[in-house]
Amino acid sequence: MAVFAGQGDARRSMALLWRAPEAGGARTGPGPKPGLSVDAIVDAAIAVADEEGMAALSMRAVGERLGRTGMALYTYVQSKSELVDLMYDQALAELPADYDPDADWRAAASSWAADLWAFYLRHPWLLQVSQARSVLGPNEYVMLDTAVRVLRPTGLEARMLRRAVGTLLHFVRGTASTIAETWQAPKATGVSEEEWWYTRSALLTEVAPDFAERFPAVAWLEARGGFRNEDETTPYLEQEARETFEAGLVLLLDGLEAAANRAAPAPGAGRLPRLP
Amino acid sequence: MAVFAGQGDARRSMALLWRAPEAGGARTGPGPKPGLSVDAIVDAAIAVADEEGMAALSMRAVGERLGRTGMALYTYVQSKSELVDLMYDQALAELPADYDPDADWRAAASSWAADLWAFYLRHPWLLQVSQARSVLGPNEYVMLDTAVRVLRPTGLEARMLRRAVGTLLHFVRGTASTIAETWQAPKATGVSEEEWWYTRSALLTEVAPDFAERFPAVAWLEARGGFRNEDETTPYLEQEARETFEAGLVLLLDGLEAAANRAAPAPGAGRLPRLP
DNA sequence: GCTATCACTTTATACCTTAAAGAAATCAGG
DNA sequence: CCTGATTTCTTTAAGGTATAAAGTGATAGC
Known part of the structure; x- marks a missing residue:
């Protein structure tokens, strides 16, 4: 063939x-089982x-x-x-697929994204598997189906809805990647995240003593607490990634809501009649 | 040591x-040059x-x-x-760093994202390099500095601004990844994208004849043109990725604008006085 | 001119994927 | 029951990777 x-x-x-x-199911014939x-x-x-x-x-x-x-x-x-x-x-296959279709689509989209996020963190290796390869497997279609179902109440036109799904997927993968890397770096290098961060920051001031002049906006951000760790118990990068996920999701859903209102400005647009 | x-x-x-x-600069001593x-x-x-x-x-x-x-x-x-x-x-280092600080921040953020996107597509391998590893190199800080400078006129608080930058970065990387994979898949497998897509779709209907019943929302999307290729000359996945980038960017910037308005609801909030 | 030092190559080790061939187990037909 | 085809799984081998370790030859200073 x-x-x-x-x-x-x-x-x-x-x-x-x-x-x-046809693919290697129950076989009967000679040869060992x-x-x-x-x-x-x-x-x-x-x-x-x-x-x-x-x-x-x-x-x-x-x-x-x-x-x-x-x-x-x-x-x-x-x-x-x-x-x-x-x-x-x-x-x-282990992704949840049922999100209350009668609930507020924002809430459903939020839990969908959070579930996906948690899923990626349970299997961080998924994030290293080709970013975009579509293998066209059954469970990939289940996931897509779920996503479309969750976002359909926005009333967005099909192509726009497809793009919104893609955007959300990319966003979730991206933020999850940060944490996944944080977790696997110590394994790979044998240096704990705290130790790595501490060492590198010290070296940074050593090797770039003029940091604040060279990167004024970053310095401004730092001075305003942009890099501060609020919860001392979790590593900085992980905490930041979590916050980025939550805040970024709000940004995206706000944007989505604006688009939905543009598409169907009637009041109650979030509760369009469901389609078959 | x-x-x-x-x-x-x-x-x-x-x-x-x-x-x-100190690191291997001009050296004088025995041994070949x-x-x-x-x-x-x-x-x-x-x-x-x-x-x-x-x-x-x-x-x-x-x-x-x-x-x-x-x-x-x-x-x-x-x-x-x-x-x-x-x-x-x-x-x-080849990323542009100057975006008109007096212009509308939305316009600046758009071109920044587009430049970053084009940059990733010029060097698709960057997308395969650890999603989130921070090497703390000088040009990484230049990029961060640029991003912060571009978004500062939103008036967002420092930590929130940091998260917005992260969200945008993840989004741009994610959408660029799709195209990058599209480009490198033919190289790796020896099958053109059209051929791959054609073969796989044919096999899909063969192996899942009940597709529409199993994935009603996807089928709905497809029926409404969610997967249609408008421009026949560019491969489908690439075209879709481009559209997702453009549409997703609008979503994100809309969300950002809403957040900016919440932070500084005064009119003209997009033109806050610049900081040192 | 001797010698320490450095750039670079060679060799070797320990991995990886996977093609190809061999060993053993199993069923069908005579 | 025996033979032969078929299939699972192992072994071997080829060609790839990173990189440790040792060898080679050029160079500069004493």
Whole structure:
């Protein structure tokens, strides 16, 4: 069968993603019974990525977790990249999908974004998986469906709604990335965040004694408390990222509300009749 | 000298980033004259990343571009990760930094975001470099300084302004990522975007014939033209990303304007007196 | 001119993905 | 029951990565 260069068999990939029966389902014939399954492999891979980060995700590591060699996985999966696609879609399955369609759309959008944010922080490796690759898996469509359902009461026109969803997605991913990096940096470098920050700030004043003159606006921000840590217990970057998420979400929803009012300026525009 | 585990010498890193004289400047002593320089190496590395993508950035590739082996670079740079930090900060140097402080802050913020967006698309590899890692390099501070200067006329309080900057940064990075991936996918897989999209859509209807029932909101979106390509010449994903950038920016700036009005509801709030 | 020092290369180690071949297990048909 | 095809999984190997360690040769100062 013809296969695209460097891409593997796209049909097999899609069949696997959607768990179509043709793709390695119940098999009867000669040869030993399969001791693994695609699901088991994907779960093990997700566990590795969750626990040790994307950098530690090797075929061997996944295989060992299942008591096999790394090569054993190639019986079930065409390539590591396909495995990552499967991990991605599988992980998305745990996202909530029900948001009260009769409630205020702002509230629904807020909890949707917060859920997504928390989800990314449970699986920080997702943020390292291609920013925008669309694998067209079932759970990716569930997520998109949920997002559209949540935002439909804004009354925005379809294309505009699509852009709003994209904007929200990018925003959530971006802010979650900051925290994810904060968490994985100590693991990777062996230096705690506090220690890193402390050392680097000290070195900064050493290497740029004229900081305030060179970066007046930053200095202004700093003087006004722009970088101050209010809660001493959480690392600075993490706290800032949390605040950025909350504040940025408000900005976005305010903007969305303005757009919604422009689109349907009638009072009660947030409660448009639901569509099938 | 004590060195952090796995981190190399942080002092040397900072000195290099800020090009402090202590870090390998003009040297006099025995031994052959250095044939390379940190700047030459960083420039070559950026060229490799620009032309062939981050995946092709190996020490060997950079060395060969300079007529050396890969190992030669280790005379100038502690590790590949340090080289990437240097590339990151060096690339940021080409960002514009002057935005008319007397103009409408909305206009300034728009062009700032657009410039940043174009910049990321000129160097798509930047989007693959740690989403949030702060290397505390000089040009990173220039960028931050610019952003703060652009948004200061909103009159927002310092911490809020910091969050607004973060939100805008994440948004721009996110939308740019989509396009960047679109561009590099054909290179990586050998399949053009049109071909990929065409094949995958065909397979999608094959593998999920009940698509419309399973994902009613997505189907609704599609029926209303949410995925239609208006300009046939540019690939769909790229066009959509461009639209998302433009529309999302409006959303964000609308939200920002609302916040600014809450902070300083006086008329003409966009023209607060500038601070030193 | 000797020697310490530095730039750079070579070699080696330990990873990675994955192609290809081999070993063992299983079922179907004779 | 036995044979052969088929399949799982392991082993081996090729070609890639970063980088530690050792070797080579040029240079400047004593």
